[in-house]
Amino acid sequence: MNDILAMLNELRPEFDFEASDNFIEDGFLDSFDVVALSDMFEKKYNIVIDALDILPENFANIDAMINLIKNSGGAV
Numbered sequence: 001m002n003d004i005l006a007m008l009n010e011l012r013p014e015f016d017f018e019a020s021d022n023f024i025e026d027g028f029l030d031s032f033d034v035v036a037l038s039d040m041f042e043k044k045y046n047i048v049i050d051a052l053d054i055l056p057e058n059f060a061n062i063d064a065m066i067n068l069i070k071n072s073g074g075a076v
Helices: 002-011 031-045 062-071
Strands: none
Touching: 002 031, 002 062, 031 062
16 A cells, blocks of 8 residues: 555655545546556556556545556555
8 A cells, every 4th residue: 555655646746645535536646647557556566457447446546556456466
């Protein structure tokens, strides 16, 4: 979880991700951020995220991102 939070803060330091329940709805992340995070996750966790899984709901909050990483074969 701390690794993901660090990636989020690196990508968008102007937002307080711990204060949001839905990063997409709150405007913290856009489609470019989602693609960048996918790439970061693939490199960090040595996984391949299926293009069909690059959906807003999989990047809405840290728990959703953890599930995405685990479902893609990574260990968080």
